[in-house]
Amino acid sequence: MGGLVAASTLELGSNELPRIKKKKGIIVKSKLLLVYDEENIVQQMRWALETDYHVLTALNESEAAATFQREKPQVVILDLSHSQTPTAPGGLRLLDQLLEQEPSTRIIVVTAHNDDANALQAVRLGAFDYYSKPIVLDEIKGIIRRAFRFHQLHQRLQPINSISGQGFHCLIGISKGMQEIYRFIDRVALSDISVLICGESGTGKELVAHAIHQRSPRRDNPFIVVNCGAIPEALLEGELFGHEEGAFTGAFGQKKGKLELANTGTIFLDEIGELSPPIQVKLLRFLQDRKIERVGGTQQIDLDVRIIAATNRDLKKDMENHLFREDLYCRLKIIPLTIPPLRERTEDILPLAQHFLKKYCREQRKPLISLSPEAESKLLSYPWPENVRQLENLINRAILLTPDSVLYPSVLGFGLDQAANDVNLKHAKKVIEIEYVQRALLRNKGIVSRAARDLGISRVNLYELMGKHAINSDEFKTPNLRPQRQHVRPTGSISKT
Ligand SMILES: Nc1ncnc2c1ncn2[C@@H]1O[C@H](COP(=O)(O)OP(=O)(O)OP(=O)(O)O)[C@@H](O)[C@H]1O
Ligand SMILES: [Mg+2]
Incomplete structure (x- = not known):
């Protein structure tokens, strides 16, 4: 049967020594469990590995489970090549069971040649690595060495943080x-x-x-x-x-x-x-x-x-x-x-937008800006062909452009002829015009002549701009009323691409 194609003598590099610990003068080797149902292979592997490891062996699942519980080996080599039939997923079940008992165990699975499906499944369940038959001893010895090193390192690391919905390292997303x-x-x-x-x-x-x-x-x-x-x-x-x-x-x-x-x-x-x-x-x-x-x-x-x-x-x-x-x-x-893609996980859009708002307000040294409810719903319905990068760029640009403490759809590029990912100058000019006109009208409580003076343009010019962008000065006449999104009548909508 398929097995060891090259038995070789073990020559240990100095990087292998840490896994042999001394306890009161006695050398204690790290434990390696071989779960293999071919006795001759188990024997050959044992001979090749026992100089360096305390090699334990098991010929079947129940023996493996018992030995594992008793000896708690740091590394297990588990042969999946025989036990895998659709009705008897014994090896994978054992893998799952061992990891549940001792999650830090490093399990290397051995699969039949080209058995990607089982290898993949094993890794999804938490196997450390996989190796396809036939076994080349020098290669598998390299993997075993790494497995022990990783086990040792893992013991020293801080406990892994639990998964949080709002952030996982730099990743944001709750979907x-x-x-x-x-x-x-x-x-x-x-x-x-x-x-x-x-x-x-x-x-x-x-x-x-x-x-x-x-x-x-x-x-x-x-x-x-x-x-x-x-x-x-x-x-x-x-x-x-x-x-x-x-x-x-x-x-x-x-x-x-x-x-x-x-x-x-x-x-x-x-x-x-x-x-x-x-x-x-x-x-x-x-x-x-x-x-x-x-x-x-x-x-x-x-x-x-x-x-x-x-x-x-x-x-x-x-x-x-x-x-x-x-x-x-x-x-x-x-x-x-x-x-x-982002369009398939819309629950992530607002948490991402909030994250970028915080990030770019901080970067641009502005007080925290929020999204208007209308802007939120525009963000949610947009298909984001360039995904998170596009959302990030959009928010960054909007923070640069807006004089307000709330982002409205217009400054995000929604409600204009151009799509939200448009970065051309014409589009930026439109956004700025709208924002400045709104701001001037707001500051002057809807009095057009004063707003025009502030803007440095004639009244006629300002009326032209207000007409172009469908801005109604009456809506700015109530003191302290912030401009609402309706002040800018959408001249186009963003279509799904
Ligand atoms: N889940 C997320 N949380 C926070 N920021 C994200 C997230 N996903 C992407 N980003 C940000 O979006 C931008 C694009 O991300 P990244 O460069 O990783 O994408 P990519 O898939 O490698 O793109 P490309 O194929 O163009 O190289 C980066 O600025 C990144 O910080
Ligand atoms: Mg990339």
Whole structure:
């Protein structure tokens, strides 16, 4: 049966020593439980691993559960390749049960070759990593080492904050979709698996990647962002992998690449769909053996970097069109996450708007500005084709433009001919005209001649402007009455695109 293809002697690096603790002079090894139903494989693994770990074994679920309860191993290797049939999801059930008892346990699942569905499900349930058969001992030993290190780090970390609806790191959102994303982040943060974040532009992919890093034991180490689409193809290889002196024209001196700079931390590869085929090959090689060679170099450099990638393209389609390598896709989509567009989680619009109001009022040193009820309902019904980024830009701009302490739809660009995402000068001029006319009329209690004087224009000009923007001076005549939204009659509406 499928199993160990390469038994090798164990040569421990110095980074492995901390997991062997000394207690009153006696060496206590960390505990590793192997749950495998093939006795010969269990034997081979035991021989290969017992120098370094206290290896416990179990041949079936009930034996595994009993040993787990008694011994509390820090790391478990769980073979899912045999117990998985649609009617007997024993391995996954065991995984769930063990994690419920001891959530800090790092469980590495072993799946049959190309069994993505089970691997994915296992990671969703909280597995630390997965490994597809056949097992290459050196590779799985690397994963085991990482699992023990993560367990140790996790013990030292502060207890993880509970999920709050209003904020999760820098993420705002109370919708069901966002709550699921928070849960996903918590799960995958504890594992060390590559993540592929999909979603339309402006949905918050980079923020989610950062939150995963922040929740993971790598959080005190670097988080490096590379926008693969923004770097010219000729430079990207050097950017990612670094170069030696003289590797190419202009390569003065040795330079470390972003992967090397991210060592012990996380690298976020944004717009991964833009990678050229040769760089895809190099990245795949790195994902397989976690080693790089700088451009023009010969030395292999071992790296411990977690990959989080993002795309707003349909990578599956790119793969079918041979623009994206299937093997790289399979490596990356180990655990995919799709962030829903803002229009599908309208409950998040107002909390996000409030968040940006606070943020930009603070930044622009203005007292806190609020939204009028009409502005709120406009924000709620707009389809946000550019998602959260668009909402953020809109609020930022409105705070700049408004002289009031309340934002009305007009200053947000609603009620005008242009859509809310219009950033052209003509649109800005309209918004400013409306705001200044309203303000002058308000200050002068609806007396047009005085308002015109304040504005530095003639009465005739002001009447023209009032006509153009459907502003009625009578409505400003009551003392202390703030202009209402109705003062600006909508001249157009924002249509769903
Ligand atoms: N849930 C959120 N809470 C707070 N801010 C958010 C949220 N989602 C997105 N943002 C903000 O929206 C802007 C866009 O987010 P981000 O850059 O993460 O999007 P993206 O999906 O990576 O976009 P692109 O595909 O264009 O690179 C950022 O300024 C970010 O801070
Ligand atoms: Mg981005």
